[in-house]
Amino acid sequence: MINIIFCKNPVSLRDTFFSGQSFRWKKHSDNDSVFVSVMHDTPVVFMQRDSGILRIDSPRETIDGTGVTEWVKNYLSLDIDNSMLFDHDFRNRYPEIMQLVDDFEGLKLLRQDPFETAVTFMCAQGIGMPLIRRQVALLCERFGRPFIVETEGMRHVLYSFPSPDRLAGVPAEALRLCTNNNCRRAVNIRRMAGAVADGKLDFRRLAASGMQIELIREELCRFDGIGPKIADCIALFGLGRFDAFPIDTHVRQYLAGWFGLHRAEMTLTEKNYLRLQGEVRSILKPELAGYAGHLLFHCWRRKVKGLLTA
DNA sequence: TGCCAGGTGTACT
C-alpha cells in the first residue's frame, strides 16, 4: 500500500527525526531520505522524493484507525506552516536568529502518541540524547512486538512501542535494565503505565479541545517522575498542544543567550519555571510558542552548540 | 579529569 503526499510546504524528515522527534524512526541504510518504523502496530516507510513530496509505504490502509494519508498529515503537522511561527515583531527584533532558523523551514513537530511521549520523556532526565534513544530502543526490543519491514531489498527487524498494560506488568527489576539502570525511573514508568491501562490516566480526555494547559500539567504532575518540564513535553509532543513550552537545559541556554532573559540563568524552581514561561509569551506567539520553541531548540543545538548526536 | 546531558523528589535551612 503506497501513498504519495504532495506537501504545500517543505518537509525535512532528516531535520525532524534528527531533532529527537521521534526517537522511534530509523534511517534506512545510509540514505537520509528513507526512514522506517512501526507506528501503532503498523510498519511504515517514509520516502522523501524532495522537500515537497513524500511517499508512504504501509502494508495496511489505516494506522490507528485513520487512513494512512490522513494520519501522516496529522502526524507531520502539515497544517502548520513554519513561516507563521514568528511574527513581524520577532523578525524585526531578531533578524540574526531568523537567518539561522530559516534553514529549518522543513523541520516539523510531530503529533506523537501520548503514552509513548510520556515514557520517552520520563527517560530523559538529566542525560544525553544517545542514552535516551537507547532506553527507548531497549523498551521496544524487550517489550514491544517485532515486525519485519522490507524496503528496497533490505530487511529491518523493528518493534512496536510497548502497550501500557504490557509495561505495567513488567517487574521494576526487569524494567530498570531498560531505563539506564535507574530503579526509581522504572517504578515511575510502571505506575504511570498502570494508570493508563486502568483508565485513571486518560490521554484522550487531556487532548480534548478546551482543556486548559494548567489543568493538563496538574493532572500529569500527580505522577512521580513527571514534573513541569516533562508534563509540558507530553502536552506539546503527545497532545498536540503547540502552546505548551517546555523549558529544558537547551531552552534555558538560548533564552539567556538569544533573548537575554536573566531568569533563565537562575535555578528553575517551579515558580521560576512558570515566570520564565510568562516572559516567553511576550516574545513568541503564545498559541504556537512550543512549536516555535522546538525550532529554536533544534537550531541552537545544531548551529550554536554544534551538536551532531541526536 | 571533570562537566554536561531534553529533570525530579526529598531533605534540609
Place this chain on the structure above:
DNA sequence: AGTACACATGGC
C-alpha cells in the same frame, strides 16, 4: 520559599 544532593551513565 530557596538550596543541596541523589539518581545513573556516556560523551567530549
